[in-house]
Amino acid sequence: MAALNALLGEMCDIVGDEMEQATQALLEADLELAEQVISDHDQLTERSARAEEMAFELLALQAPVAGDLRSVVGGFQLVAEVDRMGALALHVAKVARRRHPFQVLPEEVAGYFVEMGRLAVELAQSAHNVLESQSYQDALALMDDDDAMDDLHRHLFTVMMDREWQHGVAAAVDVTLLGRYYERFADHAVSIARRVVFQATGKTPEQLDEVS
């Protein structure tokens, strides 16, 4: 189980790097970097397959029971969460590639993506830490960072809804989808944190809240 968690942590680092580079490719209309993110994505796929195999081996060879069984099954679900984070980073890189040599982002929203990108990378890093420490306090702290992402995402929409938006509908469609990708990336980090909270305490974050 420790080896599986270590591999999951490594996968978090990969999706964090992927999102960092995809964001940079997006902000700088950097085709080469976007292509690199897209071709490097195999590294994640390969590790996902390896992590699933590790979880199968744990199930098959060690026949865990009760709590251990739940944590191995949780392992499969964690793989799926991190995998999906990688797919979302890939989507960002693909938007940057599709619009090249043009900038996807009008200047007035670029700052939001700088910030959402920074938060996304931080969330991936926190997810790694949480998987390593298995600390529910760390997991709850990660969930606060997601609130910041939600705020940014909401503000981004206000900017687009503003009557002053001069960049047309095509740009709004791109910005809407991109905003959604970052928000979902963060949601998956939160799901990882929720699983660790439950694993560590037997309670959901909401049930913990009621107690405190």
Added chain:
Amino acid sequence: MAALNALLGEMCDIVGDEMEQATQALLEADLELAEQVISDHDQLTERSARAEEMAFELLALQAPVAGDLRSVVGGFQLVAEVDRMGALALHVAKVARRRHPFQVLPEEVAGYFVEMGRLAVELAQSAHNVLESQSYQDALALMDDDDAMDDLHRHLFTVMMDREWQHGVAAAVDVTLLGRYYERFADHAVSIARRVVFQATGKTPEQLDEVS
């Protein structure tokens, strides 16, 4: 395993109904129906939890090996797919509720959503059938229906990108997100089909294509 598949099939029916009603609520700006979808969503959550417990019991009591082990683990992943389809139908209902008493959809795109809604319901139904029959031919047929969804989704974007779009950015943002929800709903049905193909043949749909 048969009981788990039956419950998963029932969950597919629920998410199909959810998407059907959410689409109707969206098209008719029907607040009451949107509210009903939102409050009925608990039915799905309750069944998801029950399906996960069934899968745990299969693992714990029957200690399946090899292929059976993989199919029980696949069961957890199927629960997550259907769950997510329900969450997406819920998102559609929430958009309808948020914009009430206004129509979310400009008239020129309403037809796309009629059609995407119909396809989504059909895909949920096909996913139920595929889970029941475990037939890889049915699963491959489901994947063709998803191609139709992708085509609709692409056309929808062309309509918005058109210079004639007179409905402003706010409507474009809503339509973009809604389009994404239907597309993702279909993607999850496809993931269910992919799992059944693999379960039935030991190959991915792509590997089957190479053979034929």
